[in-house]
Amino acid sequence: GAGVSQSPSNKVTEKGKDVELRCDPISGHTALYWYRQSLGQGLEFLIYFQGNSAPDKSGLPSDRFSAERTGGSVSTLTIQRTQQEDSAVYLCASSLASPSGRPYEQYFGPGTRLTVT
Amino acid sequence: AQRVTQPEKLLSVFKGAPVELKCNYSYSGSPELFWYVQYSRQRLQLLLRHISRESIKGFTADLNKGETSFHLKKPFAQEEDSAMYYCALFPGGTSYGKLTFGQGTILTVHP
Numbered sequence: 698g699a700g701v702s703q704s705p706s707n708k709v710t711e712k713g714k715d716v717e718l719r720c721d722p723i724s725g726h727t728a729l730y731w732y733r734q735s736l737g738q739g740l741e742f743l744i745y746f747q748g749n750s751a752p753d754k755s756g757l758p759s760d761r762f763s764a765e766r767t768g769g770s771v772s773t774l775t776i777q778r779t780q781q782e783d784s785a786v787y788l789c790a791s792s793l794a795s796p797s798g799r800p801y802e803q804y805f806g807p808g809t810r811l812t813v814t
Numbered sequence: 815a816q817r818v819t820q821p822e823k824l825l826s827v828f829k830g831a832p833v834e835l836k837c838n839y840s841y842s843g844s845p846e847l848f849w850y851v852q853y854s855r856q857r858l859q860l861l862l863r864h865i866s867r868e869s870i871k872g873f874t875a876d877l878n879k880g881e882t883s884f885h886l887k888k889p890f891a892q893e894e895d896s897a898m899y900y901c902a903l904f905p906g907g908t909s910y911g912k913l914t915f916g917q918g919t920i921l922t923v924h925p
Binding site: 803804806808 | 820857859902912916918
């Protein structure tokens with residue numbers, strides 16, 4: 698079946714503009730994660746969704762970052778007033794979720810490469 | 815808070831040589847450890863997890879709780895092993911499956 702998809706694949710924006718990044722998880726996966734992949738920084742957790750709720754937003758770097766998920770499916774990560782330090786690859790992953798919280802395999806999307814000029 | 819450290823950003827070996835990608839973690843509990851891999855122009859994907867105790871593509875990793883390490887090893891590296899490798903930790907409890915990743919190691923296997 699189809700894997701996790703993300704759009705756009707590339708986004709170039711001017712400093713100060715808002716951007717929206719989209720993630721379509723694997724059908725039936727209730728858990729959804731956003732990560733940021735920066736050169737030399739590894740993978741940085743941003744936010745986790747279980748269904749439509751986000752019990753863990755601890756990784757969002759500032760209040761310029763927000764995310765939502767609707768219908769337990771598609772998720773959008775919004776960055777307002779973008780800064781150059783926001784330039785990175787934004788990865789989305791989805792997985793099954795168990796009541797105990799133990800991790801199932803996370804399936805990653807291809808990422809969105811964001812460049813802020 | 816937990817932390818994962820991969821001390822080598824770059825690692826180069828020749829085909830047929832043994833390879834070891836280092837991963838150290840700091841966490842006081844009993845975590846689950848994983849290795850994820852990203853081949854060129856492909857998605858990040860799970861390579862192996864310590865609880866499975868299996869060998870994938872010739873790679874193995876043993877969780878050493880005394881040394882808090884989870885090094886990834888392969889006795890004879892192949893060119894197709896060239897990729898970015900991430901070590902990741904799940905602390906357990908109600909952590910919602912959230913993983914803490916290391917900074918990654920780029921492995922290059924030369925012919």
